[in-house]
Amino acid sequence: MGSWALLWPPLLFTGLLVRPPGTTAQAQYCSVNKDIFEVEENTNVTEPLVDIHVPEGQEVTLGPLSTPFAFRIQGNQLFLNVTPDYEENSLLEAQLLCQSGGTLVTQLRVFVSVLDVNDNAPEFPFKTKEIRVEEDTEVNSTVIPETQLQAEDRDKVDILFYTLQEMTAGASDYFSLVSVNRPALRLDRPLDFYERPNMTFWLLVRDTPGENVEPSHTATATLVLHVVPADLRPPWFLPCTFSDGYVCIQAQYHGAVPTGHILPSPLVLRPGPIYAEDGDRGINQPIIYSIFRGNVNGTFIIHPDSGNLTVARSVPSPMTFLLLVKGQQADLARYSVTQVTVEAVAAAGSPPRFPQSLYRGTVVRGAGAGVVVKDAAAPSQPLRIQAQDPEFSDLNSAITYRITNHSHFRMEGEVVLTTTTLAQAGAFYAEVEANNTVTSGTATTVIEIQVSEQEPPSTGGGPSEDKRFSVVDMAALGGVLGALLLLALLGLAVLVHKHYGPRLKCCSGKAAETQGPRFDNQAFLPDHKANWAPVPSPTHDPKPVEAPMPAEPAPPGPASPGGAPEPPAAARAGGSPTAVRSILTKERRPEGGYKAVWFGEDIGAEADVVVLNAPTLDMDGTSDSGSGDEGAGRAGGPYDAPGGDDSYI
Numbered sequence: 001m002g003s004w005a006l007l008w009p010p011l012l013f014t015g016l017l018v019r020p021p022g023t024t025a026q027a028q029y030c031s032v033n034k035d036i037f038e039v040e041e042n043t044n045v046t047e048p049l050v051d052i053h054v055p056e057g058q059e060v061t062l063g064p065l066s067t068p069f070a071f072r073i074q075g076n077q078l079f080l081n082v083t084p085d086y087e088e089n090s091l092l093e094a095q096l097l098c099q100s101g102g103t104l105v106t107q108l109r110v111f112v113s114v115l116d117v118n119d120n121a122p123e124f125p126f127k128t129k130e131i132r133v134e135e136d137t138e139v140n141s142t143v144i145p146e147t148q149l150q151a152e153d154r155d156k157v158d159i160l161f162y163t164l165q166e167m168t169a170g171a172s173d174y175f176s177l178v179s180v181n182r183p184a185l186r187l188d189r190p191l192d193f194y195e196r197p198n199m200t201f202w203l204l205v206r207d208t209p210g211e212n213v214e215p216s217h218t219a220t221a222t223l224v225l226h227v228v229p230a231d232l233r234p235p236w237f238l239p240c241t242f243s244d245g246y247v248c249i250q251a252q253y254h255g256a257v258p259t260g261h262i263l264p265s266p267l268v269l270r271p272g273p274i275y276a277e278d279g280d281r282g283i284n285q286p287i288i289y290s291i292f293r294g295n296v297n298g299t300f301i302i303h304p305d306s307g308n309l310t311v312a313r314s315v316p317s318p319m320t321f322l323l324l325v326k327g328q329q330a331d332l333a334r335y336s337v338t339q340v341t342v343e344a345v346a347a348a349g350s351p352p353r354f355p356q357s358l359y360r361g362t363v364v365r366g367a368g369a370g371v372v373v374k375d376a377a378a379p380s381q382p383l384r385i386q387a388q389d390p391e392f393s394d395l396n397s398a399i400t401y402r403i404t405n406h407s408h409f410r411m412e413g414e415v416v417l418t419t420t421t422l423a424q425a426g427a428f429y430a431e432v433e434a435n436n437t438v439t440s441g442t443a444t445t446v447i448e449i450q451v452s453e454q455e456p457p458s459t460g461g462g463p464s465e466d467k468r469f470s471v472v473d474m475a476a477l478g479g480v481l482g483a484l485l486l487l488a489l490l491g492l493a494v495l496v497h498k499h500y501g502p503r504l505k506c507c508s509g510k511a512a513e514t515q516g517p518r519f520d521n522q523a524f525l526p527d528h529k530a531n532w533a534p535v536p537s538p539t540h541d542p543k544p545v546e547a548p549m550p551a552e553p554a555p556p557g558p559a560s561p562g563g564a565p566e567p568p569a570a571a572r573a574g575g576s577p578t579a580v581r582s583i584l585t586k587e588r589r590p591e592g593g594y595k596a597v598w599f600g601e602d603i604g605a606e607a608d609v610v611v612l613n614a615p616t617l618d619m620d621g622t623s624d625s626g627s628g629d630e631g632a633g634r635a636g637g638p639y640d641a642p643g644g645d646d647s648y649i
Helices: 002-006 008-017 393-398 471-510 628-632
Strands: 036-040 050-053 059-062 071-074 077-080 091-100 103-115 128-134 142-144 161-166 175-177 185-187 198-206 218-228 253-258 287-293 300-302 309-311 319-329 335-345 358-364 399-403 409-412 415-418 426-436 442-452 580-588 594-600
Touching (some): 059 071, 300 319
Parallel strands (some): 036 103, 128 218, 253 335
Antiparallel strands (some): 059 091, 161 198, 198 218, 319 335, 399 409, 409 415, 426 442
8 A cells, every 4th residue: 555545644634633714624624433443254234334524515435545345435424335254355445535626625544444253164285194104203203294284264363273083993092293283293102013004093173172162163184194114123934923013032943864865855844944034024025045054064055045955965974963044134134043953863764654555546437648546535636645754754755656567557746647548447456666766765555546437526525517407407306206206195095095994994993992902803802792793894885805915824913002912811721722813814704804813823834724714693692603502611702712613723
């Protein structure tokens, strides 16, 4: 606005004070009662700000120094023409020019001070910020400076309050803000890449000191911190036991070699092969192996990349080697040392041994040359022939195999292969010889190879590739078989009912009538039923079909529930045989029922069978064929012994 504008108020005041004699200010000059006002932002002021006194013959207008579009003059009143916004303009000015005939007479200035209110929420310049933090960052150091985390608030006078909330459990133990009004992120404890490689926070800002203050506005942003592993740990020989997160008590290795021999393969060590890995797995530097002490006469060689330990020259006599092996990172930053103890032991030269005297394999007929013979116990796996040295397991790799007596098969390592097309099915027997190339010891075993018409089913548990029938086919077949079985059962029930219905009905009707002795011959009744009659023939079928019976006398018929008891003791009295038994034959009597036969226990196999009619009674109790005396002489009725129309054999 310049220094000239700053001089207008005193000049105006001076002009108002200097008036011509005999005149008043209101008569000659424009004036206002108040020239400074305060209005809160966002307030819609509809009343006039001030009344302007304009002398007669003069007019008032807004001058060019007025805030554009902020004011208007209606009549002789000054109005606020806009809703003030503190963030856009905190001071509004109205320049009033009073003129008479085009000549400036008076110039006035009216000011409106816009008061700020909390009407804007703070804003972060980011939604999510990701930061990489070195694992070896010092405690109490600033990880993210305040300037990168500050929020902006258009309400200039607001004071912002920050809060850091963890989204990863335990993350607040590692980081915090410097203060509630300073959002710089500070490290509070040492980082551990393996414990918490990533941590996430929720950064909250509020433009009031508390939630209960109104109006209040908030904003949030996300902080993601990625811990970058630092080279803090040396290589570790495995297996090892952690004492803490930084130190691992590493393994020592033990092995043995036979004197006077050079092993063809790396040594077999306990608890495992020499192997180390970078202690900082996040960096995972490659490890280089070397022997730097204890390698007498250069007996051993270690592979720099794999760590395999091999024998370079034979040891003439028993001794112990204490090798110090170093595992160093490829960047040469860190290394570790372990001890390998190797015993040179005199070997007795024992031959290798097979764990089995007979191996069984299988192969499909028609298989060509080069086909692997499968294990008969696990057809999905190849048959492996393995012999072992009884003294040094390191010598197992020196054992070779060959088939000595069969040209159809050959050995390739531990696997059996065919050498020609097998056209015939059958069993082949081959002898396998194991030869220890170091000790020259040999051993033999036998293989039984079954050449089958088709490949045996796999027992590996996986789904079979050769499925002859699908699940749907098997389900349909099961349904058809079930229906046929149901029809067969129904037909069988009809036949049983047709042929054996009357007998079953008779037996079921008498089952609950008596608890006394029961007999195989249904034609005989107990003593209390003196008026017994023949068993009636079935009436529903005029031509009953005879029950299918074998040519020889059949065994006793089905007994009533409770089992079939032995013949009564009375049957053994009166000079009769010591034991008799009656059964029914397949021949029917004319008057009804079946003919009975009595058997004695002392009858030989050559005895003939004589069949006579069983006794029948009239309605009055007399016998059809015997006299009354005959019946009385039985001393006990029809249960006693064979007599009358019965036969004893």
